[in-house]
Amino acid sequence: MSRSDRPNLVFIFSDQQSKDMVGAYGVGSVQTPRLDALAADGITFANCISSSPVCTPYRGMLITGQHPMRNNCFTNDRRLATDLGDSFAEVLAKAGYRSGYVGKWHLYGGSRYRPVPPGPDRHGFDATFLTNNCDVNYHPDHAFYWGDDNEVHRFGTWEVEGQTDQALAFLDGQTADQPFSLFVSYHPPHNHLGGDEDRYSGFDAPEEFKARYDPDKIELRPSLPDNQRTRRMMQGYLAMCSEVDHHVGRIIDRLEEQGLLDNTIVVYTSDHGETFGGYLAHWHKSTPEDVSIAVPLIIKLPGRELAGVRRDLLVGTLDLMPTILGLMGIRAPEACQGADLSAAIRDGDDDAVESVPLFYFPTPWRGVVTRRWTYAIEHIDRTPAAIEAIGSDVGRTRLLRTYDVLYDHLEDPHQLRNLFGQTDIQGFSGIEAVQRELHELTMAWLDYFDDPFPTQTELDALIGDAPEAPVELLHDLTPWRGNPDGETIHHGPGDSSGRIRPDR
Structure with missing residues (x-):
């Protein structure tokens, strides 16, 4: 050309x-x-x-x-x-x-x-x-x-x-x-x-x-x-x-x-x-x-x-x-x-991508979006001192919400009903299995990006306010991996090596 x-x-x-x-x-x-x-x-x-x-x-x-x-x-x-x-x-x-x-x-x-x-x-x-x-x-x-x-x-x-x-x-x-x-x-x-x-x-x-x-x-x-x-x-x-x-x-x-x-x-x-x-x-x-x-x-x-x-x-x-x-x-x-x-x-292959990853670092949460679902899980330091340090641009004086969410795009297009942590309920069957699958997909994306999923406190301790502080420092953290049952799972820094990219 x-x-x-x-x-x-x-x-x-x-x-x-x-x-x-x-x-x-x-x-x-x-x-x-x-x-x-x-x-x-x-x-x-x-x-x-x-x-x-x-x-x-x-x-x-x-x-x-x-x-x-x-x-x-x-x-x-x-x-x-x-x-x-x-x-x-x-x-x-x-x-x-x-x-x-x-x-x-x-x-x-x-x-x-x-x-x-x-x-x-x-x-x-x-x-x-x-x-x-x-x-x-x-x-x-x-x-x-x-x-x-x-x-x-x-x-x-x-x-x-x-x-x-x-x-x-x-x-x-x-x-x-x-x-x-x-x-x-x-x-x-x-x-x-x-x-x-x-x-x-x-x-x-x-x-x-x-x-x-x-x-x-x-x-x-x-x-x-x-x-x-x-x-x-x-x-x-x-x-x-x-x-x-x-x-x-x-x-x-x-x-x-x-x-x-x-x-x-x-x-x-x-x-x-x-x-x-x-x-x-x-x-x-x-x-x-x-x-x-x-x-x-x-x-x-x-x-x-x-x-x-x-x-x-x-x-x-x-x-x-x-x-x-x-x-x-x-x-x-x-x-x-x-x-x-x-x-x-x-x-015209609309099925070529299975999921898109989500990641937010201040008040940290991670997640994944599919054509049917949105899932996210938070890793926020909710101690009083950490929460008080979080500013708001909409006039909030304290953090009022969780970032643990599960939404069904088909049944709830306005996302007014958070299904995170729900057992099967009328109109929403198989929710526990769906949440576990989306959680595993989220964790696979974290492994692909070598993302340790740090709290804001951990971010501040390593990076501070310096706009050029090396982000590589974060990779030394022990990765945090929560799951839908609330259990905390820790993997060693090398455990994700060799992981292939999540199926998209």
């Missing part, structure tokens, strides 16, 4: 946008006409899972295709390791691609208010790199990016509009004789500090998009309380979803105007979902429920290949890099720990 025949890539992802917050998925009140049109021209994935539903870990996996305990980004504000082999953009560069990145980065560790210098910390995005690193105020009075002069440059517009202008400028510089990739990372609809923060509970948005939603008519999730605060919060959140949708449309329009759309793979997804504090969540994300882990994934292939198709195939975060490269006809590095699902997508 010559350089000019290689498909371009435009990979757009929002922040904190659950799957049910895109109209193409057929639920709720959200208005996303441009994404719905993209879905009609592409493939809509019903089961895309954010394996570690928080910002930095997701981005680390996307860029490297490697687990957080290998890439050093197991929680927010860690610095992505630079010695892991070729990153996504570095693979593309070797294939002759010109790569640009616009938007939130959140992979430089330490202080968020500083530029990311040219060099290895940009991980191959060398043609264009425009970011504010990570800033949570999108209002026109504040929104900015760091220039290569290491100075702050204000957009003078809402952040998404300014970043889209930058993305369009990158596209305007492309020609048909050199393939390119462009990653656009929008921070909305993540809650932020700009505008009327109190009225919209951190979800303020441009007036033109808020005007689309009457708070009294918004359809709420069954997991949320129906009150005025919830409805105002939802109004702002949905408005930001529509704002992002509008600007995605601008990018697609520019691709078409430039004659580039027919040879470009366009991807839309999100790093994780939004709980709004439902399920007694301690944060806006970071729980094993679908509102947190189930994210949109729409892929438009060149020439309208597989246009309008829906896939039930399970896709995890670690699978994104190798799969997109596979769709582009490029082999992923051996270091990638996800699967190249490009053949399964093209062949």
Whole structure:
């Protein structure tokens, strides 16, 4: 395949946008006409899972295709390791691609208010790199990016509009004789500090998009309380979803105007979902429920290949890099720990993946998702001192919930009935056997990743607050393996050697 025949890539992802917050998925009140049109021209994935539903870990996996305990980004504000082999953009560069990145980065560790210098910390995005690193105020009075002069440059517009202008400028510089990739990372609809923060509970948005939603008519999730605060919060959140949708449309329009759309793979997804504090969540994300882990994934292939198709195939975060490269006809590095699902997508093999792993490190829990079930088990230090140290971004003063969960997607799509630890009950037969099987599958994933499943106390003792402390220290811990009966099982550090990857 010559350089000019290689498909371009435009990979757009929002922040904190659950799957049910895109109209193409057929639920709720959200208005996303441009994404719905993209879905009609592409493939809509019903089961895309954010394996570690928080910002930095997701981005680390996307860029490297490697687990957080290998890439050093197991929680927010860690610095992505630079010695892991070729990153996504570095693979593309070797294939002759010109790569640009616009938007939130959140992979430089330490202080968020500083530029990311040219060099290895940009991980191959060398043609264009425009970011504010990570800033949570999108209002026109504040929104900015760091220039290569290491100075702050204000957009003078809402952040998404300014970043889209930058993305369009990158596209305007492309020609048909050199393939390119462009990653656009929008921070909305993540809650932020700009505008009327109190009225919209951190979800303020441009007036033109808020005007689309009457708070009294918004359809709420069954997991949320129906009150005025919830409805105002939802109004702002949905408005930001529509704002992002509008600007995605601008990018697609520019691709078409430039004659580039027919040879470009366009991807839309999100790093994780939004709980709004439902399920007694301690944060806006970071729980094993679908509102947190189930994210949109729409892929438009060149020439309208597989246009309008829906896939039930399970896709995890670690699978994104190798799969997109596979769709582009490029082999992923051996270091990638996800699967190249490009053949399964093209062949319509929705049964190619049995399970997707889940892992969350602060207030630690691990788990697994299949097409029928979600299972998770916690390993949290619940001593008073440890619990009091856990902060909350939804106003909780203490940890109210367990992360030991078992949900049946078929019988309980809103995940309102936790079956963890249940014996057989009417309408749910064989629960004990199901839980044991899912637990064993979770443990097999832990062995595959050489994950000792430490508590937060153990993490803090070894790593502390240093964003560059070597994650390799964690592998010296004695692995913890709980089971559904509550018994604690300890394996020696070498017991998992030679284990093959869990059957997917």
